[in-house]
Amino acid sequence: MDPKRAIWIKDPLAILAEGAERGIVVQNGKIVELVPRGGRPTTSAAFFEAGDHVVLPGLINTHHHFYQTLTRALPAALDRELFPWLQALYPVWARLTPESLDLGVTVAMSELLLSGCTTTTDHHYVFPAGLEDAVDIEVAVARRLGIRVLLTRGSMNRSQRDGGLPPDSVVQDEDTILADSERVVAKHHQRGEDAMVQIALAPCSPFSVTTSLMRATATLAERLDVRLHTHLAETEDENKFCEQMYGCRPLDYLEQCGWLNARTWLAHGIHFDAREMKRLGKAGTAISHCACSNQVLASGCCPVCDMEEAGVAIGLGVDGSASNDGSNLMQEVRAAFLLQRARYGAGRVSHKDALRWATKGSAACVGRPELGEIAVGKAADLALFKLDELRFSGHGDPLAALVLCGAHRADRVMVGGKWAVLDGAIPGLDVSDLIRRHSAAAHAMQVG
Numbered sequence: 001m002d003p004k005r006a007i008w009i010k011d012p013l014a015i016l017a018e019g020a021e022r023g024i025v026v027q028n029g030k031i032v033e034l035v036p037r038g039g040r041p042t043t044s045a046a047f048f049e050a051g052d053h054v055v056l057p058g059l060i061n062t063h064h065h066f067y068q069t070l071t072r073a074l075p076a077a078l079d080r081e082l083f084p085w086l087q088a089l090y091p092v093w094a095r096l097t098p099e100s101l102d103l104g105v106t107v108a109m110s111e112l113l114l115s116g117c118t119t120t121t122d123h124h125y126v127f128p129a130g131l132e133d134a135v136d137i138e139v140a141v142a143r144r145l146g147i148r149v150l151l152t153r154g155s156m157n158r159s160q161r162d163g164g165l166p167p168d169s170v171v172q173d174e175d176t177i178l179a180d181s182e183r184v185v186a187k188h189h190q191r192g193e194d195a196m197v198q199i200a201l202a203p204c205s206p207f208s209v210t211t212s213l214m215r216a217t218a219t220l221a222e223r224l225d226v227r228l229h230t231h232l233a234e235t236e237d238e239n240k241f242c243e244q245m246y247g248c249r250p251l252d253y254l255e256q257c258g259w260l261n262a263r264t265w266l267a268h269g270i271h272f273d274a275r276e277m278k279r280l281g282k283a284g285t286a287i288s289h290c291a292c293s294n295q296v297l298a299s300g301c302c303p304v305c306d307m308e309e310a311g312v313a314i315g316l317g318v319d320g321s322a323s324n325d326g327s328n329l330m331q332e333v334r335a336a337f338l339l340q341r342a343r344y345g346a347g348r349v350s351h352k353d354a355l356r357w358a359t360k361g362s363a364a365c366v367g368r369p370e371l372g373e374i375a376v377g378k379a380a381d382l383a384l385f386k387l388d389e390l391r392f393s394g395h396g397d398p399l400a401a402l403v404l405c406g407a408h409r410a411d412r413v414m415v416g417g418k419w420a421v422l423d424g425a426i427p428g429l430d431v432s433d434l435i436r437r438h439s440a441a442a443h444a445m446q447v448g
Contacts (some may be wrong), residue, residue: 004028006045007417008035013387016355017053023050026380027192029417033126034376047255048070050384053411054398056355058148058372058381059329062288063229063267066108066122066138067093067101067402071322072443082235082297086165089322092445093126094169098137098440109304110429112318113421116383116410119362119371121317121414123229123267123400125154125204126170135184137334139197141193145429148195148381151179152186152202152229155194157213163245164208166282174213178226185224193370193379196416198228205234206250207241211257212272218258227263227367230268233276234268235299246342251276260285267317267364269307270300271314277303280309286365290356291335293319304336304357305344315362316354330385353404384412387394408420 006027015023021037025045035041068089071077072126079089085277092185105122112120124134135153142149155177157166164171172180189270199222203209230317233239242250251272254260262284269287272280280287289302299365304314318324318332336355363372385407395401413421422428425437 006041006043007048008041008045008047009055009382009384010047012050012053012384013057015374016057016399018357020374022230024374026382026417029380030182031374031376031380033376034374035253046369050390052386053384054387054402055374056116056383056385057359057372057378058383058415059116059333059358059412060315060366060368060372061112061117061120061318061329062064062123062265062315062362062365063290063319064108065124065320065322066105066329067096067124067126067188067329068104068320068322069111069438070096070100070104070356070445072442074324074446077322080297082299083165083169083237084191085297085323087243088167088220090170092448094128094167095445095448096128096145097125098131098133100445101131101137101350103135103136103434103438103441104199106145106434108321108327109141109145109432110146110184110330110426111411113426114147114409114424115328115330116382116385116413117280118148118331118366118381118413118415118420119150119366119368121150121152121200121229121366123152123154123202125156125202125208127172128170128391132180135188135199139188141361142197145426146418148371148415148416150198150200150227150368152200152204153184154204154252155181155213156208157229158208158210164209166208171208172208174216177213183219185226189224189226198226201228205231205238206246206253207238211246214257214259221263227239227265228259229265229267231260231268232266233271236271239271247275251279255279267319268294268299268302269300270294272303272307274306274310277307277310280307284313286313288315288317288335288365290319290324292332292341293323295339296323298358301339301343303343304340305348313361313442314357315365316358326409329358330402334403334406337348337428351400354403355399380414380417382414383410385411386411386413389428
């Protein structure tokens, strides 16, 4: 498909946009026109007949660990909370190789695309010997599949011998981390509204990196003008660790390290108090809500509505496939809807809130205001779903049906005006072969 040619996404069954009842026109990777009820495009355009499709802005995943697709439902890690879960998995992750990482990333990105995700982040922080080019591997896979990415150069430098959780074999020293962080930004980070690959810097967590590295990373991110990401306030154990190690709560520690600003988005944000939420909102620091992972690991429930009332932008993240055990962002929308509805009640959380978190809210997390919305001038990143499965039979409102009836697979996905998914499949991807090779790599890692 020639992106320079105008295409009318015509007469959708439903669309998440006002004044676009007859669809939208895309050209040169942008949305150039909304076609209202009774109208027609003002410019000459070919058309895609969308009468069977519900059209959403492309979903945006704000937290993930791609490599973890290789350790799903690992017996040694089942039925554990975060810290013992990590201790069971770190030795397995230490066996990652470039080949297995390529397969793990391909599976994760493919799952995301097929679920309607057009932009994804990743938080890669394990660098065993031989895997120094992990971020480069991820960039290559993203370009192969045509998905938009914000990849983070993660890091850990506090191992078990220093009082941290990870084994020595997966951590690096501060100088190596900072040098490679600068390298991957210089090599891969694109700027501007058309950027397909961006890089952020992401020390793993307060309990796996030193204060020196946290501060140095914040300084480097400011100099390079890139975003910052880390896990924070995920568990009560983390609160206790920070209080014992640093004499303060996690958010106080974050601020001391120069991280409490609009450059930063945080994964989880479960255990903040009301005063801390106001500080986050004032600073412009955003939160990635990971509903499935939080439930699997019994970490708690992010107070999303209270956060938003305090001015905090909320996005959604599937989190790692070893905690969520999946990489399906449309399913994450439903999980977030159900979890927050249970917490706050029917009057405060609707299906449109959950869709907003995965689109416009997630765009705020990744610092990409041109994404996450169907409007003139925004990127032509779209997810189109059919409602022809048994799960949807008898539905009334098509947009509500996506969330309430459990949509999980997009029929078509467009990224930057180009189709990345056609008829529920990624062109050129041999899924059976990928499963075979990925499963073999996972088995080899797990048995050691």
